[in-house]
Amino acid sequence: MNNGFVRVAAAIPELRVADCSYNVSKIIEQMQQAEAEKVQVICFPELSVTGYTCADLFFQQRLLADAEKALSDLQMASFSTSVVVIVGMPVRVENQLFNTAVVLQGGHMLGVVPKTHLPNNNEFYEKRWFASSVTTNLKSINISGEEVPFGTDLLFTDGKFSFAIELCEDLWVPIPPSSQHVLHGAEVIFNLSATNELIGKHQYLRQLIEQQSARCNAGYVYASAGYGESTTDVVYAGNALVAENGKIIAASERFTFEPQLVVSEIDIERLQADRMRNSNFTNDKSAQVYRQVKIEDASYEKFELKRSFDKHPFVPSITNRNASCEEIFSIQVGGLAKRWKHTHAETLVLGISGGLDSTLALLVCIKTADKLGLDRARIIGITMPGFGTTDRTYNNAVNLMKALGITLKEISIKDACILHFNDIEHDINIHDVTYENTQARERTQILMDIANKHNGLVVGTGDLSELALGWATYNGDHMSMYGVNTGVPKTLVRYLVDWASHGLDKESELILQDVLDTPVSPELLPADENGDIAQKTEDLVGHYELHDFYLYYFVRFGFSPEKILFLAKNAFAGQYEAEIIEKWLKTFLRRFFSQQFKRSCIPDGPKVGSINLSPRGDWRMPSDAIAFTLE
Numbered sequence: 001m002n003n004g005f006v007r008v009a010a011a012i013p014e015l016r017v018a019d020c021s022y023n024v025s026k027i028i029e030q031m032q033q034a035e036a037e038k039v040q041v042i043c044f045p046e047l048s049v050t051g052y053t054c055a056d057l058f059f060q061q062r063l064l065a066d067a068e069k070a071l072s073d074l075q076m077a078s079f080s081t082s083v084v085v086i087v088g089m090p091v092r093v094e095n096q097l098f099n100t101a102v103v104l105q106g107g108h109m110l111g112v113v114p115k116t117h118l119p120n121n122n123e124f125y126e127k128r129w130f131a132s133s134v135t136t137n138l139k140s141i142n143i144s145g146e147e148v149p150f151g152t153d154l155l156f157t158d159g160k161f162s163f164a165i166e167l168c169e170d171l172w173v174p175i176p177p178s179s180q181h182v183l184h185g186a187e188v189i190f191n192l193s194a195t196n197e198l199i200g201k202h203q204y205l206r207q208l209i210e211q212q213s214a215r216c217n218a219g220y221v222y223a224s225a226g227y228g229e230s231t232t233d234v235v236y237a238g239n240a241l242v243a244e245n246g247k248i249i250a251a252s253e254r255f256t257f258e259p260q261l262v263v264s265e266i267d268i269e270r271l272q273a274d275r276m277r278n279s280n281f282t283n284d285k286s287a288q289v290y291r292q293v294k295i296e297d298a299s300y301e302k303f304e305l306k307r308s309f310d311k312h313p314f315v316p317s318i319t320n321r322n323a324s325c326e327e328i329f330s331i332q333v334g335g336l337a338k339r340w341k342h343t344h345a346e347t348l349v350l351g352i353s354g355g356l357d358s359t360l361a362l363l364v365c366i367k368t369a370d371k372l373g374l375d376r377a378r379i380i381g382i383t384m385p386g387f388g389t390t391d392r393t394y395n396n397a398v399n400l401m402k403a404l405g406i407t408l409k410e411i412s413i414k415d416a417c418i419l420h421f422n423d424i425e426h427d428i429n430i431h432d433v434t435y436e437n438t439q440a441r442e443r444t445q446i447l448m449d450i451a452n453k454h455n456g457l458v459v460g461t462g463d464l465s466e467l468a469l470g471w472a473t474y475n476g477d478h479m480s481m482y483g484v485n486t487g488v489p490k491t492l493v494r495y496l497v498d499w500a501s502h503g504l505d506k507e508s509e510l511i512l513q514d515v516l517d518t519p520v521s522p523e524l525l526p527a528d529e530n531g532d533i534a535q536k537t538e539d540l541v542g543h544y545e546l547h548d549f550y551l552y553y554f555v556r557f558g559f560s561p562e563k564i565l566f567l568a569k570n571a572f573a574g575q576y577e578a579e580i581i582e583k584w585l586k587t588f589l590r591r592f593f594s595q596q597f598k599r600s601c602i603p604d605g606p607k608v609g610s611i612n613l614s615p616r617g618d619w620r621m622p623s624d625a626i627a628f629t630l631e
Contacts, residue, residue, distance in 0.1 A: 002303055003566045004269030006161050008188065008221050009034045009042040010240035012252060012260040015228030017051040018063055020070035024049060028077045030261055031085050037263055038303045041084040043190040045225040046115075046168050047099060049074075049089035052194035053230035058090055058097060058129040071102060072144050079107035084156070084295050086165065088192040093141050093150070096131040101165045101192050102143075103156060103293070110156065111149040111293045112141060115167035116177055123196065123234050126169075139291075152177055153184075155290045158297040161187050161268045164290075168193035168224075171208055178216055183282070184290040187271050188219035195224045196234035197254070206241065206248060214246030217274045217281060219266035227257050245271060249307050264307050273557040309571040311545060313552040314492045314609060325499040328492070328608055332364045332484045333371055335606030339482045340368065340457060347456035349447055351477075352381040352401055354393030356493050357485055359400065359515050361461040363500050364484045366404050379406040380454060384446060386413045386439045388525045388535060396515050403508040409450070413442045431525055440476030447480075457481045460603055465490035465544055467602065467613045468551045469588070470595020471537065478598055486605030487612050489551065490520070490544040520544070541591070542584035546576070550588045555611050555619065561589060561630045586630060593627035 011034070013026040027044055034042040046052055049067050057063050067089050078085055084105045091100045091112060098114040114133040118126040133152050141150040156163050164181035171178070171191055178189040189212075195205060213220040219242070226238020240252035240262040250264035275281045316324030340348065348365050352358050365379045381401040385394055401408040417438050421428050426435070451458045460480025462472050464487055472478040488496065494516060501512035525535040538544060549568055553559045559567070568581045599613050600623055612618040 001160050001268060002265075002305075003563050005265040005267055005305065006041070006188070006219075007037075007039050007263065007265050007303065007306075008190075008219070008242060009037070009039045009261055009263045010221050010223040010242060010250075010252070011042055011044050011262075012223065012226040012238040012240050013044060013048060014259045015048065015051055015226075017228070017230050018054050018057050018066075019051075020049055020063070020066040021073070023051065024070040024074045026259065027074060027085075027087060030259060031074075031078065031081060031083060033261055034263070035081040035083045037261075039083050039263055041086065041163060041188075041190065041221075042261075043086045043192060043221050043223045044088060045223045046088040046192040046194040047090065048087050048192070048225070051229055052088075052225045052236070053232070055125075056129075064090060064092055064097075068144060075104055075107060075109060075144075078104050082106060082296060084110075086190050086192065088167070090130070091141070091143065093136065093138060096135065097129060098133070098136075099126065099130045099167060101167060101190070103154075103165070105295055109143060109146055109148045110295060111154045112143070113152055113154055113165040113167070114150070115170065116152055117169040117173045119169045119172075124169075149291060149293055151291070153288055153290045154293050155181070155185055156293045156295050157185070158295045160297065162292075163188040163190060165190050165192070167191065168195065171212060176212060178212060178218070178220075181290075182216040182218050186218065187268050188221060188266055189213075189216065191220065191222045193222060193224040193239070194229070194236060195239060197237045202237075202239070202254070205239065209241055209243050210246050210248060213243040217245055217271050217278065219244050219268075219271065221266075226260070227255075242266070245274060265305055269559065269563065270557050273559070305570055309567055311549065311571050311575075312491045314489045314548055314611075315495050321495070321499070325496055328488070328496060329364065329367060329500070331606050331608050332488075333368045336364060336368045336459070336482060336484050337372055339604070340372070343457055343481075345451075345455055345457040347378045347380050347407075347451070347454045348459050349380045349382065349451040349454065349456040350459040350461060351443055351447055352383050352397040353389075353461075354383075354395070354397035354400075354515060355518065356490070356497060356515060356520065357463050357466075358397075358461040359512065360463075360488070360493050360497050360500075361459055361484050362400070362404065362406070363497070365459060366406065376405045377407050380409060380450065380456060381406050382409045382411055382447065382450060384411050384413050384443045386417065386443075388439075388521075388527060390527050390531060392514070392518060392532075396511055396518070400508065400511045400515070403505065403511060411446055413439055413446070416442050436525070437473045437476060440473035444473075444476045444479055451481070459484055460605065461485055463488050463490055463493055464611070464613065465548055465551065467599055469541055469547060469591045470598050471541060471591075472598060474598055478602070480603050483603045483605035486602065486614065487608035489548045489609075489611075491548045492609075542587050543576075546572070546581065546584050547588050550585055551592075552611065554588075554592070555613070561585060561628050565630065582630065589627050589629065593625055596621050596625070597623040 011030045101113045103110040116133045120127040164186035166177045222241040224239035225236040229236040237254035242250040242264045252260045383397045447458045458481040460483030463485040501509045520537045
């Protein structure tokens with residue numbers, strides 16, 4: 001495998017009904033194409049050797065003999081390739097005929113898997129010709145003088161990944177065979193199918209595949225009959241789909257008159273990570289024992305991925321972004337509302353800097369007040385100008401609080417910090433960590449004391465990305481009484497603020513749009529000669545979109561630094577040089593490990609997405625663990 005990826009293909013070959021020799025010649029062409037594209041396993045449609053629509057011709061001795069001879073030709077052709085080939089054909093066993101999937105590799109016939117669930121309603125008449133797998137106890141059959149494993153309990157594996165097979169209708173039943181296959185170790189399911197097209201059926205099929213792959217924490221490769229099948233009563237459009245754990249990652253074009261080969265990669269390590277975390281994903285020891293069939297490792301160590309990866313894995317897709325943003329706000333509001341009512345606080349207190357995080361926290365506060373039917377004036381927003389505060393952020397903070405109708409307070413921290421510098425004998429001209437953290441802690445002290453004075457609850461503004469990097473002053477902005485943003489990464493903060501801006505009055509929207517355009521900064525160092533922000537966070541710790549990408553794959557799947565680097569280079573190709581991606585990954589690893597002590601004592605806050613760093617929730621880690629490094 002290449003960084004945990006196995007390359008698979010779903011093929012829709014050119015076909016002539018009942019012309020086995022011709023059909024196999026086209027299968028061989030696509031097999032060779034798959035070999036050239038470094039595919040490890042290729043799957044063809046149901047009964048692809050004969051054609052699915054042969055009907056009563058399946059009873060003809062000539063067709064069955066032609067199918068067996070064509071299979072021998074395919075077996076011979078496979079000698080020159082390493083790709084695993086799965087084809088569909090009728091196989092006669094004693095006095096029964098089975099609809100099967102035949103697995104070949106390198107000139108060897110590895111196994112035959114019969115179909116279990118035979119449709120026999122509406123336009124389907126499979127029980128007229130075929131027997132179900134449950135009607136036989138045979139464990140092997142003889143094909144062309146060769147004894148081959150036979151049954152639905154076959155698990156094909158090269159020691160690095162394993163796959164199993166089901167056929168068409170098997171997917172549509174209440175408990176598909178694949179549900180058992182995955183519990184016995186299959187990480188990828190291949191489905192040989194012949195699904196005809198009806199209005200709305202395609203979307204339903206996609207949902208079935210997505211749901212089954214999600215339920216099984218598996219890859220799912222689906223190849224269905226296409227052009228060339230008989231159109232006497234129904235039409236086959238040629239569906240080739242590749243899914244991974246609930247998401248279609250590659251698909252063919254339907255209703256084409258050309259053969260198609262859909263190639264993509266399935267991340268086996270990602271599937272294994274999800275299964276390892278799911279304590280209910282266990283094998284039933286009382287169930288049947290599966291037989292393992294060895295395949296040769298036909299994977300290639302180096303190949304460029306055909307699939308792409310989202311740069312912003314935390315950000316909802318554009319198709320459901322409105323609903324997702326609404327839901328995220330509902331989670332944040334729900335958490336804060338419960339805490340506000342439980343503490344019987346009169347007010348909410350938070351610092352407003354004019355930056356993204358405090359803006360999002362403020363929006364959550366006003367939505368909470370509105371939800372509870374409380375006066376927004378009970379929200380006390382405090383702007384605390386310091387040595388690095390610029391006019392732009394100050395004005396945005398003040399104007400936004402006025403526009404949203406909350407209680408505004410302005411308390412400068414300069415004099416208090418200067419007095420503190422004198423007390424601790426620190427030179428105000430030395431702009432080091434003491435200079436910066438003094439300001440952050442002074443602001444936190446003000447918030448806490450104002451909250452005490454007004455029976456308030458201090459609402460934290462720090463986000464998930466800052467927690468990951470430790471980009472917060474310990475016992476400064478690191479601390480609050482409830483952190484509404486602790487489950488929201490920086491890349492998502494930006495989308496939430498933008499989304500919320502369009503639902504407010506025009507004045508508030510304009511302010512929020514300027515906040516979005518302002519560089520991310522703690523503003524703890526003096527502004528430049530033009531009065532602009534001099535201290536830009538991303539210049540110091542790296543690009544947040546990179547760090548959020550690293551965070552997602554490090555925490556969500558436990559991927560190695562090397563694999564995360566591989567994925568990041570794929571996702572950000574053309575945007576960042578490889579050296580930059582590697583540089584900030586090293587920074588992420590160093591800071592993530594060294595700053596765990598801050599996360600070990602963070603305030604309560606709601607989990608929003610699949611990742612949270614609360615020591616009481618998703619993430620438990622020793623503060624003195626040795627950081628991982630790139631090898």
